[in-house]
Amino acid sequence: MDARDRLILALDVPSVAAAAAMVERLGDAVLFYKIGYQLAFAGGIPFAETLIRANKQVFLDLKLHDIGNTVAKGVESVARLGATFLTVHAYPQTMHAAVDARAGSSLRILAVTVLTSYDDADLAAAGYDFTVPELVAERAAQARDIGVDGLVCSAEEALNLRNNVVTPGMVLVTPGIRPAGAASGDQKRVMTPAAAIGAGANHLVIGRPILEAPDPKAAAEAIVAEIAAAGG
Ligand code: C5P
Numbered sequence: 001m002d003a004r005d006r007l008i009l010a011l012d013v014p015s016v017a018a019a020a021a022m023v024e025r026l027g028d029a030v031l032f033y034k035i036g037y038q039l040a041f042a043g044g045i046p047f048a049e050t051l052i053r054a055n056k057q058v059f060l061d062l063k064l065h066d067i068g069n070t071v072a073k074g075v076e077s078v079a080r081l082g083a084t085f086l087t088v089h090a091y092p093q094t095m096h097a098a099v100d101a102r103a104g105s106s107l108r109i110l111a112v113t114v115l116t117s118y119d120d121a122d123l124a125a126a127g128y129d130f131t132v133p134e135l136v137a138e139r140a141a142q143a144r145d146i147g148v149d150g151l152v153c154s155a156e157e158a159l160n161l162r163n164n165v166v167t168p169g170m171v172l173v174t175p176g177i178r179p180a181g182a183a184s185g186d187q188k189r190v191m192t193p194a195a196a197i198g199a200g201a202n203h204l205v206i207g208r209p210i211l212e213a214p215d216p217k218a219a220a221e222a223i224v225a226e227i228a229a230a231g232g
Pocket of ligand 1: 152185206208
């Protein structure tokens with residue numbers, strides 16, 4: 001895989017106009033874009049179709065979770081858009097429905113095991129009798145057994161998941177990446193692009209280090225060069 005295909009730019013901007021301006025600025029430096037709640041609910045779905053028509057890949061980070069039938073119908077619609085990745089929460093019913101509904105399309109389902117803002121106390125408050133690492137491992141194994149295409153995980157989790165849980169064909173997509181010297185923002189556990197690739201991540205989701213750079217295109221190109229140098 002080309003190193004450029006490993007970088008996914010988190011298009012965390014408030015409007016389609018801002019997104020289109022950033023995509024224009026980045027040009028060929030970025031081939032893969034993630035659209036989350038902020039942009040998705042501000043015209044981001046039609047914009048995703050525009051990106052796909054322009055030969056970009058799109059990751060819709062919608063973290064679906066509902067009854068199986070509703071998840072399946074939503075996944076079928078996302079598959080028709082031509083998106084590459086879609087996130088769902090790693091509940092067995094939801095994962096089964098999503099995997100069945102994406103059959104025959106090029107859409108790949110990524111499961112979110114445990115949100116990284118959750119600690120053990122948050123899990124206890126939500127009624128779970130698991131620590132975060134236990135629940136991550138349990139849900140990752142369920143995702144594997146159900147045939148989910150990949151996981152969103154922190155770079156810290158990637159090495160263990162890659163070595164001990166997921167099949168070699170499963171994709172690990174890792175946020176919380178900061179090039180050496182970049183501000184970490186609200187990310188508490190960060191890794192460099194090279195370290196994340198070394199830990200077994202296939203794709204890196206990166207937002208602010210590129211969006212807020214004085215020259216976003218140069219920042220993206222530097223990250224791609226670091227991924228390539230790390231053997232990605
Ligand atoms: O700006 P930054 O590089 O921190 O953006 C990271 C992106 O990855 C954001 O879109 C954020 O929502 C997403 N993300 C994350 N941590 C997770 C899962 C997703 O930062 N555990």
